Amino acid sequence: MRRLVVVSNRVADLTKSSQSGGLAVGLADSLRQRGGVWLGWDGKTADTSENLEPVSKQIGDVTQIVLPLTRQDYEEYYLGFSNSVLWPLFHYRLDLVDYKTVYLDGYRRVNARFADALMSSLREDDLIWIHDYHLLPLAAELRQRGCKQRIGFFLHIPLPPPEILSAVPRHRWLVESLLQFDVIGLQSQTDLNNLQHYVEQHLSSTMTGDGRFQWGDREVIAGVFPIGIDVDAFVEMAERPNDEVLIETRRREILGRRQVIGVDRLDYSKGLPDRLRAFARLLELYPEMRKSVALMQIATPTREEVEAYVEIRTELEALSGAINGRFADFNWTPVHYIHGTVPRDALAALFRSSQVGFVTPLRDGMNLVAKEYIAAQSMDNPGVLVLSKFAGAAEDLREALIVNPYDVDDMARNLCRALTMPLDERQDRQRALMERIRKRDNASWLNNFLATLEHSKSPPPLD
Numbered sequence: 001m002r003r004l005v006v007v008s009n010r011v012a013d014l015t016k017s018s019q020s021g022g023l024a025v026g027l028a029d030s031l032r033q034r035g036g037v038w039l040g041w042d043g044k045t046a047d048t049s050e051n052l053e054p055v056s057k058q059i060g061d062v063t064q065i066v067l068p069l070t071r072q073d074y075e076e077y078y079l080g081f082s083n084s085v086l087w088p089l090f091h092y093r094l095d096l097v098d099y100k101t102v103y104l105d106g107y108r109r110v111n112a113r114f115a116d117a118l119m120s121s122l123r124e125d126d127l128i129w130i131h132d133y134h135l136l137p138l139a140a141e142l143r144q145r146g147c148k149q150r151i152g153f154f155l156h157i158p159l160p161p162p163e164i165l166s167a168v169p170r171h172r173w174l175v176e177s178l179l180q181f182d183v184i185g186l187q188s189q190t191d192l193n194n195l196q197h198y199v200e201q202h203l204s205s206t207m208t209g210d211g212r213f214q215w216g217d218r219e220v221i222a223g224v225f226p227i228g229i230d231v232d233a234f235v236e237m238a239e240r241p242n243d244e245v246l247i248e249t250r251r252r253e254i255l256g257r258r259q260v261i262g263v264d265r266l267d268y269s270k271g272l273p274d275r276l277r278a279f280a281r282l283l284e285l286y287p288e289m290r291k292s293v294a295l296m297q298i299a300t301p302t303r304e305e306v307e308a309y310v311e312i313r314t315e316l317e318a319l320s321g322a323i324n325g326r327f328a329d330f331n332w333t334p335v336h337y338i339h340g341t342v343p344r345d346a347l348a349a350l351f352r353s354s355q356v357g358f359v360t361p362l363r364d365g366m367n368l369v370a371k372e373y374i375a376a377q378s379m380d381n382p383g384v385l386v387l388s389k390f391a392g393a394a395e396d397l398r399e400a401l402i403v404n405p406y407d408v409d410d411m412a413r414n415l416c417r418a419l420t421m422p423l424d425e426r427q428d429r430q431r432a433l434m435e436r437i438r439k440r441d442n443a444s445w446l447n448n449f450l451a452t453l454e455h456s457k458s459p460p461p462l463d
């Protein structure tokens with residue numbers, strides 16, 4: 001088995017056995033088995049005067065290499081090009097793209113530093129796996145330094161159609177850099193189609209049916225590798241009694257009330273304002289739902305130094321206040337809005353005790369919350385997933401109630417349908433969805449990607 005070298009913007013803490021994200025756990029386990037290297041930023045910003053050399057630490061068979069960023073790197077590479085240009089662009093939000101040449105300079109500079117830090121640690125037969133939009137040009141930087149190893153890339157976020165991608169300056173450079181990888185992994189068929197269209201329209205190359213195309217003297221494989229969760233671990237967590245959640249659930253049961261739950265990072269791609277409006281519309285269209293259902297929306301703050309994130313927070317706080325002002329009674333509050341993080345075990349228990357999982361991103365690479373909600377349900381009395389058609393997960397989770405996240409009435413109607421769905425239909429849907437998330441779990445994602453990268457196989461077909 002070849003040694004694995006993982007590169008991502010942030011390094012996971014390899015000393016901990018369980019991380020908050022299933023992805024980091026899966027990758028860390030794989031690294032421990034094969035031995036290898038994980039390189040990334042340590043989350044700290046250093047003064048330019050400080051030492052910016054990478055720092056290596058050996059943890060069992062894994063070498064962790066961390067790079068500090070300067071404040072300028074952080075502003076230009078991380079907040080700037082990654083999160084004010086690529087994130088909105090790749091989520092189809094041209095209106096929020098804030099392009100500046102210094103951001104691009106910072107992005108290239110940090111990618112070059114990642115490449116410098118990695119080169120001296122590489123062995124001839126290493127497999128290199130680079131993650132996400134922060135590091136699109138890293139393979140190109142490595143190739144310039146003579147790297148001949150196989151390099152794979154996985155894009156965790158969506159890839160937009162060429163009409164959107166080509167609106168950003170230097171888009172051709174971005175995609176040509178991407179083609180220096182041997183394997184490009186994407187979340188959904190939509191993303192793969194978009195890449196194919198770009199490559200055909202702007203680079204005059206053609207992709208064959210099995211995702212291969214010729215670029216210069218190299219063959220690149222592009223494929224769909226839908227990311228999944230560790231289903232058994234989540235099921236186990238959801239089944240474990242959680243006293244605090246249990247007390248709340250009992251109280252609701254006594255009052256004959258149901259709960260709709262939404263859990264997201266507080267990001268404009270998650271469709272939160274229209275989700276809240278849809279809940280208000282439910283109360284308007286179906287007055288019998290008043291006092292019998294509440295929405296719990298948990299929103300974790302993120303990237304608060306970017307202006308667009310400050311705006312979405314203000315908008316949501318105003319909206320939840322307005323809905324509560326309009327509908328609340330002395331003993332019922334329709335929207336329970338939590339600006340914060342909830343521990344994972346409580347989250348799993350909350351999913352299990354909520355009758356509807358309401359997941360309505362305007363655009364999402366995959367959306368793991370949708371899969372976690374399914375994993376948390378009990379077969380005796382499962383809840384219903386209401387899912388945006390623009391989440392990557394919707395390509396697979398067809399037994400969810402699929403909605404248009406821009407259509408408030410459509411979401412309200414489907415919420416009502418979910419809340420009144422007979423038990424046998426809920427069980428049929430749950431059975432099918434559970435099978436789907438098991439088939440595409442985090443282990444199969446990892447194994448399929450690594451097999452494609454290692455053996456230059458075509459990606460496994462999706463059914």
Ligand code: ADP
Pocket residue numbers: 020021022263264265298299300340341342343344347366367368369370372
């Ligand atoms: P994204 O990667 O864009 O944030 P995903 O839905 O794919 O979206 O993954 C989010 C992960 O973070 C999930 O595992 C989810 O449980 C977790 N998460 C999101 N919001 C919260 C929250 N408010 N509290 C705790 N965990 C959260």
